[in-house]
Amino acid sequence: MKDKGDHPEKPAGDRAMIELRHVDKWFGEFHVLKDVSLTVNRGEKVVVCGPSGSGKSTMIRCINRLEEHQKGQILVEGIELTGDVRKIEAIRREVGMVFQQFNLFPHLTVMENLTLAPTWVRHMPKREAEDLARHYLERVRIPEQADKYPGQLSGGQQQRVAIARSLCMRPQIMLFDEPTSALDPEMIKEVLDVMTELAEEGMTMVCVTHEMGFAQRVADQMVFMDRGEIVEMAPPAEFFAAPKSERTRLFLSQILRG
Amino acid sequence: MADIAHAAPARPLPQVYRWLRGNLFGTPLSTALTLLVLYVLIKIVPPLVDWAVVNASLTAPNEQACAVRGGACWAFITKWYRFILFGRYPHDEQWRPAVVVLLLIMLLVASCDRRLWGRALALLWAAGVAAVAWLMGGGVLGLPWVDTDLWNGLPLALILAVGGLALGFPLAVALALGRQSHMPGVRAFSVAYIEFFRGLPFITVLFMAAVLFPLFLPPGVSIAKLWRVEVAFILFLAAYLAEVVRGGLQAIPRGQYEAAAALGLGYWRQMRLVILPQALRIAIPPLVGTFIGGFKDTALVSIVGLFDLLQDVAVGTNDPSWRGAYIEGYTFVAAIYFVFCYAMSRYSRSLEARR
Numbered sequence: 227m228k229d230k231g232d233h234p235e236k237p238a239g240d241r242a243m244i245e246l247r248h249v250d251k252w253f254g255e256f257h258v259l260k261d262v263s264l265t266v267n268r269g270e271k272v273v274v275c276g277p278s279g280s281g282k283s284t285m286i287r288c289i290n291r292l293e294e295h296q297k298g299q300i301l302v303e304g305i306e307l308t309g310d311v312r313k314i315e316a317i318r319r320e321v322g323m324v325f326q327q328f329n330l331f332p333h334l335t336v337m338e339n340l341t342l343a344p345t346w347v348r349h350m351p352k353r354e355a356e357d358l359a360r361h362y363l364e365r366v367r368i369p370e371q372a373d374k375y376p377g378q379l380s381g382g383q384q385q386r387v388a389i390a391r392s393l394c395m396r397p398q399i400m401l402f403d404e405p406t407s408a409l410d411p412e413m414i415k416e417v418l419d420v421m422t423e424l425a426e427e428g429m430t431m432v433c434v435t436h437e438m439g440f441a442q443r444v445a446d447q448m449v450f451m452d453r454g455e456i457v458e459m460a461p462p463a464e465f466f467a468a469p470k471s472e473r474t475r476l477f478l479s480q481i482l483r484g
Numbered sequence: 485m486a487d488i489a490h491a492a493p494a495r496p497l498p499q500v501y502r503w504l505r506g507n508l509f510g511t512p513l514s515t516a517l518t519l520l521v522l523y524v525l526i527k528i529v530p531p532l533v534d535w536a537v538v539n540a541s542l543t544a545p546n547e548q549a550c551a552v553r554g555g556a557c558w559a560f561i562t563k564w565y566r567f568i569l570f571g572r573y574p575h576d577e578q579w580r581p582a583v584v585v586l587l588l589i590m591l592l593v594a595s596c597d598r599r600l601w602g603r604a605l606a607l608l609w610a611a612g613v614a615a616v617a618w619l620m621g622g623g624v625l626g627l628p629w630v631d632t633d634l635w636n637g638l639p640l641a642l643i644l645a646v647g648g649l650a651l652g653f654p655l656a657v658a659l660a661l662g663r664q665s666h667m668p669g670v671r672a673f674s675v676a677y678i679e680f681f682r683g684l685p686f687i688t689v690l691f692m693a694a695v696l697f698p699l700f701l702p703p704g705v706s707i708a709k710l711w712r713v714e715v716a717f718i719l720f721l722a723a724y725l726a727e728v729v730r731g732g733l734q735a736i737p738r739g740q741y742e743a744a745a746a747l748g749l750g751y752w753r754q755m756r757l758v759i760l761p762q763a764l765r766i767a768i769p770p771l772v773g774t775f776i777g778g779f780k781d782t783a784l785v786s787i788v789g790l791f792d793l794l795q796d797v798a799v800g801t802n803d804p805s806w807r808g809a810y811i812e813g814y815t816f817v818a819a820i821y822f823v824f825c826y827a828m829s830r831y832s833r834s835l836e837a838r839r
Contacts, residue, residue, distance in 0.1 A: 333761050
């Protein structure tokens with residue numbers, strides 16, 4: 227896989243970066259994803275919301291094959307996700323993921339967390355990887371924490387390190403799986419600010435989140451999922467002002483009440 | 485034993501008195517236990533000192549002469565220590581196993597230093613193993629040949645233990661990973677292997693290696709008993725270590741695997757860079773416990789006719805002049821084992837203390 231260099235300064239074309247075609251998935255008997263189809267174009271920001279257990283996390287975890295789908299097709303940058311480990315690893319190199327629980331490596335310093343994948347996966351020289359890491363630590367505004375261990379940082383700082391760790395691989399796509407759900411309220415903003423900046427720079431993003439303010443600011447498309455299905459998909463203005471489905475309306479009224 | 489808070493005195497008391505009150509006589513139960521322990525010590529320590537020091541004989545022509553004084557016959561050790569340590573290794577060549585023992589200890593000590601971990605240490609070990617093989621066996625470069633049957637005593641125990649550690653541990657990690665594998669064949673093999681060896685007493689495995697295995701070799705082929713026993717020890721120890729490593733692996737949250745995978749790291753790199761460093765650290769205390777147990781198990785090889793430290797003592801006490809000196813002999817051997825095991829346990833403490 228060739229290195230695509232720095233990401234999407236290119237104008238947002240209509241080239242599909244992610245395509246889900248009629249995807250189904252079961253956990254045992256439980257039908258978690260029902261005929262899900264979704265297209266995300268280059269530079270597009272998609273925010274996925276829905277009640278818990280609606281399959282939204284499962285869906286984005288299928289995009290980098292942390293979960294396996296059983297029916298339908300998933301294409302990322304034109305490569306179809308199958309059992310082929312090489313393809314899966316190639317796609318994971320291009321797709322960054324940020325988790326609810328941060329999942330930083332506790333036995334490594336922040337700097338080591340950031341340089342691990344570039345040095346071992348991209349075979350980047352150590353010096354270069356460290357420069358890159360410092361660059362992204364500044365972007366997420368914690369350059370002074372490089373030599374600390376994750377356990378010494380606050381939740382918000384840890385999540386920003388996790389974002390920087392993904393960015394160090396210079397991904398084409400970033401997936402966010404409820405990135406602020408495990409954070410104390412006063413730390414949510416610092417993480418959302420970083421994500422907003424990233425969005426403004428043209429990164430292709432799929433975010434599972436309940437932060438509707440953030441969604442209104444950055445989303446090109448809102449996706450509402452319930453019981454494993456995509457119930458509604460619309461640009462945010464339309465989605466928030468005039469939701470078509472009763473289920474969407476109910477969900478929005480519950481989530482926006484607070 | 486006692487709650488220090490209870491012992492806080494109303495007015496200043498002498499330091500010693502306060503310490504006694506705080507630690508030994510704080511509560512009635514504490515006082516009772518202190519007195520009981522004192523009583524036991526008074527009963528045991530003076531006779532022990534009499535035996536080991538006051539009435540002991542450091543030099544004596546034979547056990548009978550020691551018996552006259554009534555104390556420990558350390559003369560047996562001063563007379564026989566070379567045989568106990570090196571067994572039947574040719575007397576004039578015993579500097580060789582002595583150097584080997586020092587070399588192995590130095591290598592083990594060097595391996596304890598985390599800063600040395602890496603390629604240099606691997607090279608050091610390769611050189612060390614070659615040197616050990618040359619010194620023990622000889623046959624080339626001016627050293628006379630010494631058969632492995634004569635590799636006795638302490639070098640035997642250390643070679644078995646170091647081999648078990650150096651080869652058994654990687655095998656254990658492989659088995660532990662295999663047991664978690666998604667590939668049914670690999671998983672089934674690992675489970676079967678681990679359960680098989682854990683289901684057998686070590687002595688049985690030793691007998692299989694020493695007695696049974698040679699029957700299956702084609703005629704004309706023979707493998708020295710030392711190596712058969714070494715392999716048996718490695719295979720046996722690996723099964724136990726594998727379960728300890730698995731325990732460490734299970735303590736690592738799924739998110740760690742997922743984060744490593746999401747960064748594009750392949751399976752082996754996930755394991756090597758992210759999972760194992762964390763899992764092995766968690767597993768250090770039980771790993772060292774298993775190592776220590778394994779090291780002590782090397783004493784069992786005397787049962788299949790290898791001359792380990794215990795067997796050497798047995799030979800010594802068979803000498804009519806020293807019949808009955810086995811307590812002193814076994815005490816000496818116990819002290820040797822203790823030094824090694826205690827060192828291992830101290831080292832594990834220092835590893836745990838690190839973050």
